[in-house]
Amino acid sequence: MPHLVLADTAAKIGSPEIWNPRIAVVLNNGIATISDAILSRWVAPGYAATPDFQMWRMMLERTSAQGYADVCAAIRDADYTADLARIRAKTLVVVGNDDASTPPALVRAMAEQIVGAAFVEIADAGHLPCVEQPDRFVALLKQHLA
Incomplete structure (x- = not known):
């Protein structure tokens, strides 16, 4: 049986009123003019004080404006809600409990539409639990893929 991991995502994220x-x-x-607002939605409280945080800020701010805008438009226009019921893979749905970009309630709602999906919130993590809590994230992956 195939395996699927969906991390900090949802079938539909936001609306044109948010993205445009x-x-x-x-x-x-x-x-750079909105990087503080973006990053505050990406990371859990306290992560901004870590040495690694500045690397993420630089990565974001070095992204081309057009590239970032195109990704925003793609997310704005994507709606996979109708496809969730068709997923037959063994599915793990993971979200950081402090994720403000794809909040746990939104991610849980997606998981509930996937037959047999397991849903896990990772404590002390935002939108990037693989970065903020890598040991916990990897342990979940290994357990899921075993």
């Missing part, structure tokens, strides 16, 4: 202003700001003013 973000796209406009980035294209007109650059990512």
